Amino acid sequence: MQLETYISDLLYRYECVIVPDFGAFLSERQSATINIENNTFYPPKKIISFNEQIQKNDGLLARYIADVEKLPFEVANKKIKKRVKTLKSYLTQGETITFNNIGEIIFNTEGKIVFEPSYNLNYLTDAFGLSQFESTEVTREVYKEKVEAVEKVVPITFTPEKRKNRGYLKYAAVALIALMLGGVGASKYYVDTIETHNQLAQEQATQQLETRIQEATFSLNPLPAITLNVTKQTGNYHIVAGAFRVEENCDKKVSQLKQDGFSARKIGANKYGLHQVVYASYEGRLDALKALRNIKKTHNKDAWLLVKKLD
Structure with a gap:
């Protein structure tokens, strides 16, 4: 009987899975973490540990095995007891017991059980689909000390640094202002939003058009005068x-x-x-x-x- 398979199934749903006369596998929720040395982000997860002091049978493991294998409860208990006896014999012989996706158990020199958890599976169902990832390091502009050192020798005149246009910051600012002033009045909010919309859109369009259109060379000839009957357009x-x-x-x-x-x-x-x-x-x-x-x-x-x- 692959006892670790049933233990693994139960660890998704329970914080304590007891193997009678052997010990208990415990799970503890851990928040998301960041390794600042390699810029790695880890999702929240369950940390698995083992406590050999908790051995009293609570029936959870036996009932689950009985349901899966369609066995009487007493027969499931006997199968667990037989498997535990085999595991203990392996430990006394100095062998390492491996529970797939859970961890490894060995006896130390003092005859105590030592458990080394495995991190192959994340038993936290809330974090399903999340995985660790590495982020590129954010480089900061550190020029102040260099500039101060140079300025002592040669006076420097500073001009504002040109940054890339970050249009989304402007829209974020518009949204924040609208939320803060929403109670002032619907009409003022509408007018302010329209003016901001026009300004942002016009600045963006101006930049694009001056790049794409005004750089082009137009060869224009005088156009002949014509008379058109045009209906005046209206609307805002x-x-x-x-x-x-x-x-x-x-x-x-x-x-x-x-x-x-x-x-x-x-x-x-x-x-x-x-x-x-x-x-x-x-x-x-x-x-x-x-x-x-x-x-x-x-x-x-x-x-x-x-x-x-x-x-």
């Missing part, structure tokens, strides 16, 4: 196609979009002095979002939504 929701520092480029973009079937137009310069072109303007937010998704999918993945009341 505008899908922005681009922003241009040179207004002639802005006009060319409007012409291109109209040829593609969009109701494109100019809506003036933003606070950065860039002339903005929109695909169209909408009265309803849901209609604008639906159109934006379609444009991103089929025409321009960098298009974005501007919420603004135009004069």
Whole structure:
């Protein structure tokens, strides 16, 4: 009988599994740990130990074996007793008893049982699916001492260090402010959110457009004057196609979009002095979002939504 298989099954559900006349296997929950030497993270788990002082039969192991093997309770107890007798004989002969996925037991020089747990299985069901992992070391910028040493010799003028744009920090800040001020009033929250949305989206779009569009060289010829009957667009929701520092480029973009079937137009310069072109303007937010998704999918993945009341 593979006694360790039944003990292992019970350790998932119980903190103490007693092997009558032999000892008890105990499990203790341990929180997640970090090894700072090798940057390894370990999930929470159960630590297995063995206590040879606890030998009184509580019936747990025998009942489980009886249920699994379809045996009477008394027969299961006899099988356990027979197996324990064999294990003790191995120990007295100086052999090491290995319980798979639980640990190893030997007699020390003083005739006491010594248990060495195995860490092959995590018996904590709450941590199912979690495994250890290593994280790369976080390198810190430690320049202060070097700079101070150099500055003693040559005066240095410091300029603000340029960092990579971390847009998600801005959005996190917006979310935090909204939560803190939520009770002030729905209207103020709506206005502040709109202004923040426009500023963040416009800064991101400006950076992308200046990189992708303004670096391009446009060879423009004067366009012939034409007369169009255009229905004035209304609405506070505008899908922005681009922003241009040179207004002639802005006009060319409007012409291109109209040829593609969009109701494109100019809506003036933003606070950065860039002339903005929109695909169209909408009265309803849901209609604008639906159109934006379609444009991103089929025409321009960098298009974005501007919420603004135009004069």
